Amino acid sequence: MSLPAALGAAPRRGGILTAVLWPAPQTLTAAATTAGTEMLVSAKIFDGLCGYDFDMRPQPLLAESWDISADGLRMTFNLRKGVRWHDGTPFTSKDVAFSLLKVWKVLHGRGRSTFADVTEVQTPDDNTAVFVLKRPAPAIMKALFSAESQILPAHLYDGTDILQNPFNLKPVGTGPYKFVSFERGDNLVLARNEDYWDKELPYVDRFVFRFVPDAATRAAMLESSQAQIVPNGLLNAPDITRLGKLPDIELESRGYEHSCGMQLMDFNLDNPHLANLKVRQALAHAIDRNWILRNVWSNFGKAATGPIHVKQTDFYTTEGVPAYPYDIKKAEALLDEAGFKRGAGGVRFTITIDPLPYGDEPLRAAEYIREQCRRIGIAMTVRTQDFGAFVKRVYTDRDFDINIVSASTTADPTIGVQRFYWSKNFIKGVAFSNGSHYANPAVDALLEAAQTELDPSKRRDLFVRFQQIAMADLPSLPLVFNDRVTVTRKTLRDHTVGGVGPFDSQSKAWLAA
Structure with a gap:
């Protein structure tokens, strides 16, 4: 937890607050994207x-x-x-x-x-x-x-091409920090907004973001005081555990109540192999989600059971929701039933998996899934690229078979879950939406009814039925409900003051001497 409230310390003005993130942002506004880095940095500039x-x-x-x-x-x-x-x-x-x-x-x-x-x-x-x-x-x-x-x-935006507007890279906001400079792929510098409407805030003079691709280097920068904060679980889980034992480092798990993180894989239903439900079921049975939880996420979370996060307690259920327990023999039998027999070299067919380049976990999960596919006769290639190329490949070009993303299901399923399953959200170019190209009128009706239902009990019933159908149709396979952690030096105070945590302005953050 953040310390000053307990200590009764008065905030200190001044200093440079440095955060370490990855991937580097492609834009500095989040109005048209759900990309994590863009959301995190731009929330300091815009209220x-x-x-x-x-x-x-x-x-x-x-x-x-x-x-x-x-x-x-x-x-x-x-x-x-x-x-x-x-x-x-x-x-x-x-x-x-x-x-x-x-x-x-x-x-x-x-x-x-x-x-x-x-x-x-x-x-x-x-x-x-x-x-x-x-x-x-x-x-x-x-x-x-x-x-x-x-x-x-x-x-500055009305009447322009919003996605190409030059102010996306030189943002003008209302928030506590003003844009100073941006070196693509390296750093972003913000300065205290002297004309902020809350005259007491912010406390620090500069907020600097360093974009560092290697998780071990991010950990080293925090440990050596080159940075004061690494938010959003952007360290390897073993490093989080190790650093948490040091006397000058603090772990904070609060501040992600808005997000409810999930790792999931989309099946491209336009692929003739993956359009076959038995193939998708076989892949689900071939993946041990508890293995991914233990070995990729170091038990920071829970194995996923469906599209709605276990922390979305008003809506989450396993009642009547199809489950796919780890069972290699079942996976093999389903592929045989689907008509994909083993051929030369024992291979049934070949597919590609594209992990989101955000943290190390998507790639590590993809490498495990590749080996599991090999066991059931599917030759899988793991393909990597930078963040921009991934988004274009998956959501614009649709040149993929399976992806793995880490996504926020948010505080309400209408905001964070519906986008993956609603047929009207299949729009080329809109990132982190209906990547599978799933369309089921019954699911659309349930999701649209839940959008507008004011009775909490009736709204829960709609989402219960949605979970049951979504896991039966299996356009996407939820893997892990992952917990996110903010890792800081203890000299950084009041960095997490509500349910949006590092994704708010952090205007109240300050540096102790």
């Missing part, structure tokens, strides 16, 4: 409408207060007055309307479903934004932090 406590209850930020009508069809946000973009332009309700209608609903992999039922954003004055919905959308109030629903300056 969201709300912050969140550790129970994921919304707290005032750019929205000082809000009101939701009894029928759930109008959400009125009273915006903070006197907030300015970093170029001095006033922040207004028009920025909120532009971002929701032209960015989140159109370009964001999760926002497309989260805000699908918002038909209009009324702006009766500069300090009031009213979301008008055709149906209730209870998940919205879990998604209004900056990393998830980032507000862009309309005066």
Whole structure:
């Protein structure tokens, strides 16, 4: 846990806070992407409408207060007055309307479903934004932090190609830190926003991000005080365990209540081999998910049982959900039944697996899966590439057979899970969405009903049935519900103050002498 509250220490001003991350960001705004590094760094530059406590209850930020009508069809946000973009332009309700209608609903992999039922954003004055919905959308109030629903300056983006806008690499935000410089693949430098609306914040003078591909080097930088924080589980699990035993290092598991991390693999259903359900079932039986948990994640998490995270306790179930216990003989029998007999050299067919280049865990899991496939007569090639190439290959070119991604299922399945299974979220170019090209009208109906259902019991029932069908159809195979950990030097205080943890602005973080 972060120490100062317990110690009663007063925050100290000044200093340079250095974080070590990987992969390097391709853009410095997260309004149109769910990529982890982009979300984490840009949340320091842009404030969201709300912050969140550790129970994921919304707290005032750019929205000082809000009101939701009894029928759930109008959400009125009273915006903070006197907030300015970093170029001095006033922040207004028009920025909120532009971002929701032209960015989140159109370009964001999760926002497309989260805000699908918002038909209009009324702006009766500069300090009031009213979301008008055709149906209730209870998940919205879990998604209004900056990393998830980032507000862009309309005066710099409206009428432009949003994805190619030059301000994506020289961002102008409302947050506590202002852009200074960006060296692609190496570092990002932010400076204290002297005109921040909260005059007490931030405490540190500079926030520097170093982008380091090697996990062992990231650990060494933290241990040698070259960095003060490595968030989001970006160290190898054995290093996390080792560092946690050192007197000047601290482990913090809180701050990921918004994310609920999961490692999963998508089957490209356009591939004729993988379109066969028996083949997908065979692969599921050939993979020991507990082995991956122990040997890839060092038991930081649980073996996955379905598409909804075990920590999403309002919705998670195993009741009636098909399971695929580790069984090599069963896997072999299913492949035989599917008509894929062993041929020359005992090989049935050849496929490729593409692990997400985010941390070491996707690659290590892919290497294990390759060996398991060899045992059942499937020749698998592990293909690696940089982050940008992976996203383009999987979500634009669709030149893949199986991928492995580490993803956030978020605090609500409508925000974080629906994107992987909703047929309307199969859109080329939208990353971390329906990569399998799965389409089941029954699942679409369940997910769309859950988007708008206000009765908690009825909403749970919809998600229970969804889990049952999704694991029967098996377009994707959840592998591990992984726990994420922030590793810091103890000189860094107040780095985790709510359920968004390192993915919020960290404006209250400070460095002890």
